Amino acid sequence: MSKGFFLPLVSVLLVSHLITAYGLLDSYVQLVLMYVGINIILSVSLNLINGYMGEFSVGHAGFMAIGAYTSAILTVRMFPDALAPWLFPIAVVAAGVVTAIVGALLAIPSFKTRGDYLAIVTLAFGMIVKSVLENMDSLGAARGFLGISKYTNLTWVVFWAMAAVWMVRNFIYSSFGRGVLSVREDEIAASAAGVNTRQVKLFAFTLSSFFAGVAGALYAHLLMFINPKMFDLTKSTEMLIMVYLGGIGSIGGSIVGAMIYTVLLELLRPLGIWRMVLMPIMLVLLMILRPRGIMGLSEFRWLIPSVGVSSKGAKIVQDDAVGD
Amino acid sequence: MLQLGSIYALIALGYTMVYGVLQMINFAHGDIFMLGAFMCFFSLTVLKTSLGQTLLISMFGAALLGVMTERFAYRPLRYAPKVSAIITALGVGMFLENFTLALSPYPKHIPSVFNGKQLVMGGLTMSSLQVLTIVLAVGLMIVLDIIVFKTKLGMALRAISSDAAIVPLMGISVNKVVSMTFAIGAGLGGAAGTLYAIAYPVIDPYMGVMVGWKAFISAVIGGIGNIRGAMLGGFILGFVEVFAAVLLPSTYRDVVAFSLLMILLIYRPYGLLGRPKTLKV
Numbered sequence: 001m002s003k004g005f006f007l008p009l010v011s012v013l014l015v016s017h018l019i020t021a022y023g024l025l026d027s028y029v030q031l032v033l034m035y036v037g038i039n040i041i042l043s044v045s046l047n048l049i050n051g052y053m054g055e056f057s058v059g060h061a062g063f064m065a066i067g068a069y070t071s072a073i074l075t076v077r078m079f080p081d082a083l084a085p086w087l088f089p090i091a092v093v094a095a096g097v098v099t100a101i102v103g104a105l106l107a108i109p110s111f112k113t114r115g116d117y118l119a120i121v122t123l124a125f126g127m128i129v130k131s132v133l134e135n136m137d138s139l140g141a142a143r144g145f146l147g148i149s150k151y152t153n154l155t156w157v158v159f160w161a162m163a164a165v166w167m168v169r170n171f172i173y174s175s176f177g178r179g180v181l182s183v184r185e186d187e188i189a190a191s192a193a194g195v196n197t198r199q200v201k202l203f204a205f206t207l208s209s210f211f212a213g214v215a216g217a218l219y220a221h222l223l224m225f226i227n228p229k230m231f232d233l234t235k236s237t238e239m240l241i242m243v244y245l246g247g248i249g250s251i252g253g254s255i256v257g258a259m260i261y262t263v264l265l266e267l268l269r270p271l272g273i274w275r276m277v278l279m280p281i282m283l284v285l286l287m288i289l290r291p292r293g294i295m296g297l298s299e300f301r302w303l304i305p306s307v308g309v310s311s312k313g314a315k316i317v318q319d320d321a322v323g324d
Numbered sequence: 325m326l327q328l329g330s331i332y333a334l335i336a337l338g339y340t341m342v343y344g345v346l347q348m349i350n351f352a353h354g355d356i357f358m359l360g361a362f363m364c365f366f367s368l369t370v371l372k373t374s375l376g377q378t379l380l381i382s383m384f385g386a387a388l389l390g391v392m393t394e395r396f397a398y399r400p401l402r403y404a405p406k407v408s409a410i411i412t413a414l415g416v417g418m419f420l421e422n423f424t425l426a427l428s429p430y431p432k433h434i435p436s437v438f439n440g441k442q443l444v445m446g447g448l449t450m451s452s453l454q455v456l457t458i459v460l461a462v463g464l465m466i467v468l469d470i471i472v473f474k475t476k477l478g479m480a481l482r483a484i485s486s487d488a489a490i491v492p493l494m495g496i497s498v499n500k501v502v503s504m505t506f507a508i509g510a511g512l513g514g515a516a517g518t519l520y521a522i523a524y525p526v527i528d529p530y531m532g533v534m535v536g537w538k539a540f541i542s543a544v545i546g547g548i549g550n551i552r553g554a555m556l557g558g559f560i561l562g563f564v565e566v567f568a569a570v571l572l573p574s575t576y577r578d579v580v581a582f583s584l585l586m587i588l589l590i591y592r593p594y595g596l597l598g599r600p601k602t603l604k605v
Contacts, residue, residue: 056407109586113593116349120544121589123537124582131579233533237414244411273426280419284397287412291404 016158037157039258041164043242045211051248054184059122062129065231067213068220071095088151095217096210103209107202133228144227152222164211173305253295327454329562330461334516335539336554338509344485344549345505351413354536355420356510360386360517361527382514390510424529434525457519547598
């Protein structure tokens with residue numbers, strides 16, 4: 001991380017901690033901010049697969065579900081009650097790790113299939129996770145998992161959102177991460193040029209699912225109640241909308257997309273059911289007027305490391321980009 | 325079993341035809357199926373039509389709807405990146421679901437059209453409804469097969485799916501063919517909606533989601549873009565689901581269906597009747 005980046009990050013974290021500790025913001029506003037943060041984690045991690053690697057994953061809600069249930073089992077069933085609040089970070093990381101392992105397994109079909117067919121594999125994965133959870137009586141089956149304590153606060157959400165943005169950004173702009181982009185542009189040419197495409201895909205899926213798991217853990221401990229229906233296809237669709245609204249292949253786009261989508265849904269709440277009619281219309285109009293999304297393959301300058309090629313691959317960004 | 329399979333097959337045809345022509349997964353198709361069921365409800369309760377008229381109304385209505393979604397949502401995106409078309413399709417699907425939900429918040433109950441007559445053939449017992457569903461579905465598929473393989477429209481359709489770039493140069497109006505494809509596909513979806521609504525008489529705005537995905541799976545099993553493959557895939561999936569429900573608790577039905585899909589895709593990514601595409605470098 002460049003030096004110029006460090007101070008803003010720490011101060012944002014500090015501010016969010018103060019807000020949590022002293023209740024500086026209305027609790028409703030805090031809640032919305034937390035949703036925004038969780039959605040940023042989700043859309044940034046999904047963008048890694050869908051935007052940067054050019055695959056079409058529809059199973060992200062499945063990863064989220066695994067993370068949510070893993071963390072809930074840990075804090076409710078495994079950890080002693082007195083220690084659970086302190087061990088919550090461990091539960092979040094563990095949720096991420098378990099999800100990452102599953103994500104790595106799901107990367108295996110991606111070695112052989114691409115495009116629409118891989119999309120269906122991920123879709124099937126999401127459905128299988130949901131159905132299996134619905135059948136597990138020990139986890140509450142379709143009734144859901146009750147009795148989760150509220151450990152998620154704004155500080156944790158902000159911390160993990162920044163971690164996700166930071167890790168994905170550093171990965172994408174590393175020389176190994178370049179391989180991800182090369183897979184999107186032309187897989188055969190990439191492997192001919194010496195990119196180990198399998199390794200790249202494995203890593204991208206692992207990283208992406210790790211953060212989806214983390215987001216699931218935060219989500220579970222924010223709502224204090226989870227059931228399999230929360231992680232169905234609608235959830236995955238929601239994430240896709242955030243990613244494509246913001247623009248594929250752009251971390252900044254994912255952040256903007258998640259913010260706009262979440263806040264807009266909240267603002268339109270007075271419309272009741274009609275907001276769910278209005279949202280898709282706006283989405284379709286956006287796609288027609290601006291098919292690449294709001295940011296569409298371009299990036300905020302502060303998200304581009306000091307020396308490197310921009311995500312368009314054409315222009316070299318000099319070291320004044322971040323203000324080192 | 326055959327009944328469920330034939331409904332899946334009818335919907336799968338809509339997916340596969342659109343995919344064949346535009347290389348696009350029309351995620352709104354499941355919701356067209358749902359609207360077909362709602363149109364069936366509307367014409368049975370409000371217009372008090374007979375079964376035949378109901379079927380025609382919902383087929384025609386669904387076809388109109390399919391053409392309209394293509395005209396207003398997909399056509400402007402014909403040359404845009406493929407993902408934006410897919411997202412648009414998801415958006416159209418959400419719109420149709422939520423719009424229906426806003427208009428009709430409670431599940432609707434379809435009045436029964438049939439008295440449960442049982443037919444015994446050999447050792448098999450079937451209700452007359454099941455027989456009718458299967459006969460109608462198979463009839464529609466035969467008609468479609470004739471359209472696709474024997475008429476000029478079908479020839480144009482197959483031409484576009486084999487080489488979309490050259491077809492307009494041959495003086496064929498791509499827009500017309502695409503509109504017709506959507507009309508036929510959506511019409512079959514509407515027919516499936518009616519048949520489904522009569523067989524499982526409680527309908528709600530989200531019923532199209534799961535059935536739509538299952539039909540999509542059928543299309544993929546058969547090899548997406550392949551019309552006969554979609555029919556085969558539908559029957560296979562219906563068969564597997566019913567058998568899974570017999571052998572395992574019925575809640576495992578979806579798990580089995582989707583696991584089957586995943587295994588198939590790993591070993592035969594282009595479907596049963598599809599041909600593997602060789603990638604030229």
